[in-house]
Amino acid sequence: MNHLPFSRHRRLRRSASMRALVRENFLRLEDLIYPLFILEGEKKREEVRSMPGVFRLSIDQLKAEMDELVQLGIKSVLLFGVPDEKDECGTQAYHDYGIVQVATRFIKENYPDVVIIADTCLCEYTDHGHCGLIENSDVVNDASLELLVKTAVSQAEAGADIIAPSNMMDGFVAAIRAGLDEAGFENIPIMSYAVKYASAFYGPFRDAADSTPQFGDRKTYQMDPANRLEAMREAESDVDEGADFLIVKPGMPYLDIVRDVKNNFNLPVVIYNVSGEYSMVKAAAQNDWIDEERIVMEMLTGMKRAGADLIITYHAKDAARWLKEQ
Template identity: 55%
Template sequence: MQLKKRPRRLRKTALHRRMIQETHLTLDDLIYPLFVCPGSSVKQAIASMPGQYRFSVDLLVEECQQVRDLGIPAVVLFGLPEKKDLVGSDAYSETGIIQTAIRAVKKHVSDLIIIADLCFCEYTSHGHCGIIADGDVGNDQTLELVYKTAVSQAAAGADMIGPSGMMDGAVGVIRKALDENDLSDRAIMAYAAKYASSYYGPFREAADSGAQFGDRSTYQMDVHNADEALREVALDIEEGADIVMVKPALAYLDILYRVKQTFHMPTAAYNVSGEYAMIKAAAANGWLNERNIVLETLTAIKRAGADMILTYFAKDAANYLQEC
């Protein structure tokens, strides 16, 4: 049979396939999330996220050194305070767990970008992402704490602030806070399209951030909506976001693609805890090849439009990529 078009000609060998490869996953695409807790010499396993741990500040520094040595350019830090209260005061304290961790990492691992998560669910006794008013999170009351927290995190040495609470106007408040306090060189990675997703379950254990009542559906996005995501992203860009994010990643690749194609902004995607846990569980049961599925998953996220990927697989992926 005479065929004019034979796409298989360019799949004949690994070298052929490499020559026409369209999407390239690299170390520079990876951001590693880390959890920091009180104490010393603490490395506490997270049961629902095999291979992930809560670190005390001293061991967090060692972990960040390993991350840097692998060639991963950035980490995002989540804090577990010693004490919680109604307003999450440890989130903006100069001696808070995140501020302490940032200073320690910057002192010993200067050549690593530190992104500070800015949210209150880990710090509040009720587990919600801000101040409770009339039975729900009060948006504008919470913004007052967002201002204070952004300044304290950046003053401690954070290179980038990552507001994840989905409060209306948060990015604008952070930009104002940084500019007014001689911290205008610090970037904002906005969790611009963050959905009220069931994929966050293992994170709630890791960060001890489960809500004591209700849920987060009044401030995180409805999983049914797509156009709304574009409006949210547009608002964050207008308010001064340097990077916009879609979270979660895998079930929202359509959103990620639309965001990138619409705005052409530096775009991040968060390969979240539930996505991580599902792959880990399947691999532990021998149902799939973990190395191959991790690389395929991260490549798919990049192909959909992500310039950077927050993923608990970052260290594993770095090792896999160096083997290639």
């Protein structure tokens, strides 16, 4: 018999019950945030071509969607608006009757226990598709902050529970925090897109939100995918300015950044499992190349293991069904 000393790690893997007993990380229904794309008009339920199973909905179609989410146990939604009218300064983003504001009132009135997170940006509302005002073909920072503050206050007035600014302008958390406080919304938290990379994984989202830039790109205000230390500087600024949550976006290619943020800051960390990640899984599943359930649950559990407290994901409905079956 071989008496060489070695560890028998397999002792803790011998059965499903044993593996469950020593499992270190868990995915819960409460961890999932489902994005919704809201259209103006009536009787609109449009599947996003590049995102199978994801729909753009008019307000009259929102009840069926919300009923399904509540039945599945999903408790949080992230709202994006797709307005009929766009202009150079994104007026519909901060209009009292903008599409996100109308949707927020509807959800809050009919589903008061659902947490409503309002994406606070201008790109879906500007005719040029950028996240701020344009001067001399450049996105200007400080003037854009004024419109982002107006948007955040308008969303809070409509009933949003959390403001989630995604624009990546310098100082956006400080400006929005001051604006919310001045308007009497000092108890509304900010879920900051603190670490947002200029990523190719956003392509399908731009189909859904109709937000493709009409010129140039967003590399002057979103982060270089090669940079790691810069993420810590961005997150630290947002913490100092009053953020209550920190988002890392995208998800899977940036799990190292999620762990860095979790290790360095004592705030809830949110990962955005973005559209390109979702679409790749869906495409492979439709071709029977992968086991979709196992792939998705492994991905989402990996995000939790990396340090994410919450996950924004288009897989949320499927994941909720699979969790209920476990």
